[in-house]
Amino acid sequence: MATSLLRAGFDVTGFDVNAAASERFQAQGGRVGATPAAAAAGADCVVAVVVNADQTEAVLFGPDGCAEAMPEGSVFVSSATMAPERARALAARLEATGRHYLDAPMSGGAARAADGALTMLASGTPSAFSRARPALDAMTGTLYELGDSAGLGAAFKMVNQLLAGVHIAAACEAMAFAARQGLDLARVYEVITKSAGNSWMFENRIPHVLAGDYTPHSSIEIFTKDLGIVLDMARADKFPVPVAGAALQMYLMTAAAGMGKDDDASVARLYAQIAGLTLPTKS
Template sequence: MTKIISREKPKIAFVGLGAMGIGMAIHLLEDGFPVSGFDVNPMALERLLAMGGTAASNPRECAQDASFFICMVANSTQIEQALFAESTGAIFGLKNDAIVILCSTVSPGFPQEVLSQVHNRFSRPDIQIIDSPVSGGTIRATQGTLTIMSSGPENILKISQPILQSLGEALYSIEGGLGSANKVKLINQHLAGIHIAVAAEIMGLVATMGLNTQQLYQMVLNSPAHSWMFENRVPHMLSNDWSPHSALGIFIKDMRIVTSEGLSRSFPLYVASAAEQLYRFAALSGYEKEDDAGIVRIFIPHNLSLVSAAAQQQSHADDQPKYDLISHMLEIIHGVTAVEALALAIKLDLSIKSLAPIISNAAGTSRSFETVASRMMGKDSTNMRTLVQSRNILAKAMILAQAYNYPLQITATTLQLLQQALVHGLGDEDHTSLLALWSP
């Protein structure tokens, strides 16, 4: 009998064992990779130990003898702390030719800044970096079925492939060099952040009007108004579950990255900016560390459980036109959001042809996005609602909300964009013509 000798898998250091990070680290363990972990939360380290990993007291200790260093912390400041903190930073423990995989969502220029510090400030030209932001949530992190976007030197991406394949089901190598993957992630977060915020705005309206929130949810799932975030986050609203599956503070950071990119490029981001302000208001209301679906509570401060309670509301046959109006309203907002995101993608020199399938496999997808992207690429010739028709629907929704003294900030911003398009003579065109508002 021939003895089969398995090749030993490389050791991985993993810093950032939060809601998604712990699932990713455990999945790597299950795939046979030795994993050393560090996190400021001792409970996360205990869980890693229970699953067969090892726990370190700081990033430097964590990085000892590891061929790969995965950073899944919350933001760029924490990345710099993990890598460069005096005496405890991973840079002082990384072995020769180690590869740093940045899985956190950061600004597109940040990975190159990190590489410059590694090579120049700390004189470690042997260490290479790839940026590999992930999308998919806590469940897919545990299952190893994340969507992963990666960019960096081609040979380093190839060496890192077994690690990325363990963590993700849909892997995309993004051309354009280090930081390009975070351009794609920025577009995804633009869409996902708005989708959560508008889902909250819509569900609060439905509850305030005395309609059945569960019925509206089921209706949207099977309609053109569907988005991945609506399907995923509205159940949290319906069950009053604010445990941090994904903390609201993450989208404060991510939407800031999006809008800051727009500001640095003098590029207007109307809907994204409106959504960012809603997240900031929710944080001021004390919801920053709770689930991002909890943003719905800023719309219903008089009864924070109203969306959940309205799931039991009795439905009436004459309410159907209201459900239809709200569903159309959501579809239109998703469509305008898609155009804004794709306009930003073009500004970032991303190809819509390459971007569209990635977003369709990530949390930022919606049926409206898929339709708009297909039409922009000339692949979809089906009739779409005209801008004047969309404008009239949103105007009707605004008037309805006014009767309930209910705020519709994202809806109002979208309506103003449509009215601006009408001023430019685009009323008889479909949503894709809105691209002209961002064109020189």
């Protein structure tokens, strides 16, 4: 995302706890700050891409956090997936300091991020959108403006995550079921991607299973977190989500089996372990 901003002509300073990521960004022409505060100093727009609400709060208000370093009137774009009430609380806290907060979780993964083609599900005040729009245009292919208060973007994202988590778990179950039937898994993938049972997640994740490559493009632990948020929200609203609950248990079992930091397609490996199946291995 930072590279997309560079490509669009922005002056970008980044911060990352991963030194290798910082070095790559510098090699592409970006600057790197030693802390979130250093990276945000003087910036019109600060974009935070972390895992959850706690990390977002730390980036903003923790030691060396960026909130006080941001100029008054600047905007903080929060792209972490979190519960709507956490987004509302963070927005209220930041806006009380004279800065703007845009609740802008995203979808699309690393490939679309690199192309500046993410989908963002954003909500916030008109002023927040106005301040952030030039940067958003550089990072997104599709920008949804979902309301004038923080929390709405987060709620839309949780609907997406419910579907995404269920679809991945179902895709892995289907491929393990196919393996039990003795079918050629590559042929199953070919047939299903041209049939009504296909989904974006099936088409995107099952190649990881076919290659036996579980390098974490999106890890199991992302969905133990996100489906956990879905179930927390549903419980608070006394709303049943049994399919999401079943999918969450599959991710929790996969994490408990030692694959929490592996690719989320590792649910297929859990099925293989349970059923004594042999899946493709990385060559």
